[in-house]
Structures are given as C-alpha cells and as structure tokens.
C-alpha cells in the first residue's frame with residue numbers, strides 16, 4: 269500500500285508529482301522518491317527515508333526541469349524504511365526506473381537467477397528485482413521494445429502489484445500495470461496522469477480510466493493510452509469514467525487534521541448514506557443493492573461478515589443488528605483468518621465484505637475464496653469502483669466521501685448506518701418487524717444525523733478537556749455491553765492507532781475474568797453506559813471499578829444520575845435505541861482519542877507504521 273503518481277504532459281512534472289504524492293501520503297509515508305526524465309539526459313532521481321516534506325528538502329533543485337516523471341510514497345514491506353530501499357528503483361544499466369505498490373512473492377528465485385547472470389542489487393526490495401528483470405529481457409533481445417519487455421517480466425512474477433515504469437531511451441513513455449493494487453489514469457488535454465487513486469489529478473481532469481486487474485497500459489502524448497492484457501497482449505478498449513470527486517472533498521477545509529474534519533463531517537456523511545434509501549414518509553427502505561436479492565439473502569443459512577480493522581468492528585455490530593431483526597445466524601470473521609482456514613461456506617450462504625477502501629488484500633482474498641465456494645457475495649464499500657466493489661454480486665456503497673485520515677471515523681459510522689438499513693430491510697421483508705416497530709426504528713434512524721450533530725457540539729469541548737488529564741496514560745480500558753461492546757473495541761482501537769497508548773476493549777461483564785486485575789488508581793476506564801442497553805448491569809460494573817479506584821470516564825445519556833455520580837468524568841450523548849447507540853457514542857470516543865493524540869504531539873493523520881489501505885498481506 270504505497271502511493272504512485274506519474275505524469276507526462278506540458279506542466280512541471282516535479283510539481284504535479286510532489287503535490288500528488290502529498291495527496292497519496294495516507295497510503296504510506298515512511299519514504300518517498302521521485303524520478304524525472306529529460307530528453308538527452310539521464311534520469312534525475314531523488315529519494316529519501318521520511319515523508320514527502322523530507323523528499324522536497326532533498327529535491328527542490330529538480331523543480332521546473334522536466335515534463336515527464338513519477339514518484340512514490342512508501343509503506344515498507346521488503347526491507348526497512350531507508351534511503352536505499354525507497355522507490356524509484358533503477359535497473360543496473362540505469363536506464364529503467366520503476367515504482368511499485370504491492371509484493372512480488374517470487375522475487376527471491378528471480379533474484380538468484382539475475383545474480384547468476386551478473387546483476388547486482390543495492391536494496392533489499394522485491395521491486396529492484398522486477399526492474400532488473402525488465403533490463404534482463406531487453407539485454408537478451410535488443411529489438412524488444414520497452415512495453416513488451418515489461419510485459420515479459422510481469423509474466424514471470426506473481427504476487428500483487430501496481431507499477432509505473434519509465435525507460436531513459438523512450439522519453440515521454442510511461443508503462444503501467446496492475447494486479448491486485450489500484451491504478452487510475454487521468455486523461456487531460458495534452459497530458460496524462462497516473463495515480464493510485466484519482467486525488468492527485470482531480471483538479472486537472474474529471475476523466476479517468478481505472479486499470480483493470482491483469483491489464484497494463486503504455487501512455488505517451490504521441491500515442492495516447494494503449495491498454496493490453498498482461499498475459500496475452502490483447503488490446504482492450506478503455507472505459508472512460510467521469511470523476512465525481514471534488515478538490516474540496518480531499519482538502520482539510522480549515523481543520524488542523526483530516527481526522528478532525530472527518531469526525532465533524534459525520535452528520536453529513538450519515539445523512540448521505542441514508543439519502544434516497546430511507547424514505548420515512550413512505551415507510552420504506554429502498555436499497556438498490558439489496559432489492560433484487562432480498563429472497564436470496566433472507567433464505568441464507570448463514571451470513572458471514574468478513575473484514576479487517578475498524579470495518580471488522582462494524583461487522584460485529586452488523587451481527588447484532590442482523591440477528592436481532594432478520595433472525596439469520598451471523599458470523600463475523602477476520603478476513604486474514606478466514607482465508608487461511610477451511611471455513612464451511614456453501615452456496616446457501618451469504619458473505620458480506622465490509623471495507624472502506626475496497627482494496628484490503630486479506631478481505632479481497634477471503635471474498636474470492638467464498639465466491640469460489642458458491643456463496644452470494646455482498647459488499648459494503650466506501651470507495652466507488654474499488655476492487656472489492658467490483659467482484660461482489662451486489663452491494664451498497666457507504667457514500668461517506670473520501671476518508672483520508674488513516675484512522676477511520678466517518679467510514680465506520682457510515683458502515684453502521686448501511687448495516688442498520690440492511691438489517692431493518694431484511695427484518696421487515698421477513699415479517700419479523702411489525703409495521704409499528706419498523707416505523708419507530710426508521711424514524712429514529714432518520715434522526716441520527718441530528719443527534720450526531722448535537723453530540724459533536726456538546727462533547728467537543730468536554731473531550732478536549734478530559735484528554736488533557738490522560739496525556740501521560742500508559743493504558744486504557746474500554747468497556748461496553750451489547751451493541752456497545754464492539755463500540756468499546758473500536759474506541760480502544762482509535763486510541764491505540766493514533767496516540768500509541770495501549771488500549772483494550774472488553775465486554776463490561778467479562779472484566780471480572782481478567783482485566784479487573786489491572787484496575788487501580790492509574791487505570792483510566794472508558795465505559796459506555798446508555799440508558800437503553802443493560803444499564804443496570806453496567807451500573808454494577810461501574811461499582812466494581814469504583815471499588816478498585818479505577819478512573820472512570822463514563823459515556824451516558826443526557827440526564828443520567830446513577831453512573832454519573834460514580835464517574836470521575838462524564839460525557840453525555842443523546843438517547844436513541846440501543847441498536848443505533850454505537851453510531852452516536854462513537855463520536856465522543858473519536859474526539860477523545862483525537863485530542864489525547866494531539867496533546868501527545870502524535871501525527872494524527874499519519875500514525876506510525878500504519879497505512880490507510882492495506883493492499884498487501
């Protein structure tokens with residue numbers, strides 16, 4: 269999950285590439301590099317460990333020098349983050365430059381073969397092996413043209429990749445290929461852009477071609493975009509798409525961080541998720557994705573939800589929702605586990621994949637496996653036309669808009685919103701919900717964006733204040749019951765992702781089976797205690813914590829007295845049905861993590877070692 273940008277046209281390639289890399293920094297940010305091509309000169313290359321700003325510091329002299337170039341922002345897989353391992357990588361003869369997102373799994377064997385032929389390697393990366401393999405094919409046959417050599421090399425490797433390659437003897441030509449990692453080609457007037465997603469070129473063109481799996485393209489101003497299959501060199505007619513993305517959506521809009529902007533966007537993003545689907549006056553839920561398949565899904569023997577990270581937490585809440593309303597058994601699996609065990613999946617099953625990016629390698633692989641077993645595949649993705657969205661039989665987009673902060677916020681609440689719609693729709697169709705109950709629930713769901721707006725307004729200052737007291741905390745416990753147990757897991761994940769404080773989420777009742785041993789006056793415990801949802805039981809849990817002097821941060825509904833009277837800190841959020849309360853309760857938890865991380869001086873949008881979209885195993 270690295271970021272790739274390429275350009276050929278009339279603009280200063282340095283500016284286009286560097287600005288593009290900044291937009292793709294969410295994909296990886298441990299090193300960055302750029303290569304520019306000038307006619308009658310060898311490549312200009314600059315690369316460094318660190319962020320795009322560090323790259324600019326060592327490469328500013330390249331500005332204004334060329335109209336063709338490409339760059340890379342890295343999330344290390346093979347080899348530590350270092351100047352040497354940064355991309356682009358050059359072939360031994362210095363003529364071919366390559367940037368790569370993904371993993372070449374058989375790089376070792378190829379490296380041995382190339383070493384025997386006299387090739388040497390400067391880095392520990394799999395990428396350097398690929399670029400030398402291209403040189404190897406060109407050395408073997410001097411008449412071979414550059415794109416064909418790339419194609420030959422790609423037919424020798426397996427793994428996952430998106431690559432962009434330049435050859436010094438073919439100025440102005442960019443060769444790109446994709447297998448498993450995304451790549452978009454922006455079609456401007458007298459200019460072409462390449463990028464891992466469309467954000468680097470959205471201000472220059474609204475026309476893009478998303479390269480399909482197993483395809484490659486040769487791009488030049490003279491000949492345009494020539495797309496072929498990697499395997500057989502079959503010509504493909506490009507499918508041009510109009511981009512819906514706006515520049516505003518991918519900029520910070522006055523907020524200090526993308527994460528804060530995205531937290532504050534939630535009333536709108538949830539509203540957008542519901543728009544056109546939840547028609548309260550007509551008393552219906554209209555979801556194009558599910559409409560044609562209601563019988564198929566409702567007859568499922570079992571629904572398996574597969575996901576990773578935050579999306580997996582959304583899946584757990586989805587389990588509660590679907591089992592409660594649709595009465596279909598649900599299992600929630602980590603995609604990475606599911607794909608490597610031998611799960612029982614039949615053609616009577618439905619598998620739901622949840623993924624913000626729609627590109628997560630483990631989720632993708634798990635889905636393919638379930639598809640091979642004949643299950644009906646449903647996708648819940650945020651990124652339109654992403655790989656996962658394309659391989660599913662049906663699905664619903666979350667419509668949260670681009671999420672750039674690495675820690676997921678608005679995508680999570682949008683996933684919960686879609687899952688609520690699906691569960692209620694299935695429940696109604698199956699006759700499990702009376703008209704009256706259905707109307708009550710959808711009316712409440714419609715009110716959620718307003719409640720999220722209210723919770724943002726009322727808890728912003730409080731969470732900011734509370735955060736100050738926990739800047740030096742070493743550990744945190746998050747507790748919740750029922751629907752709010754997964755919300756506690758997500759709260760803990762948010763904190764550890766961006767503040768690096770160790771945090772664990774637990775079902776509140778499970779506390780006495782282990783975590784209670786950790787509780788003393790130094791242990792902060794966040795407890796989610798809404799009125800609706802095992803409140804009395806939670807009260808007992810709070811008493812147990814109090815007796816052991818734990819520091820209690822309680823999330824309660826407005827007007828709460830019992831839990832509040834025992835808590836050290838109180839955060840109030842508006843009351844709603846238990847099934848929707850994780851949507852509202854998650855918001856102050858996001859803010860709390862955000863401010864703790866900010867006060868600790870952490871890079872909130874780009875936490876260490878993480879990346880937004882994990883396109884490798």
Ligand code: G6P
Nearest residue numbers: 576577578579623624625628879
């Ligand atoms: C990465 C991100 C997480 C995200 C997970 C799953 O680990 O850092 O924030 O939840 O991937 O991503 P997906 O795009 O499939 O939801």
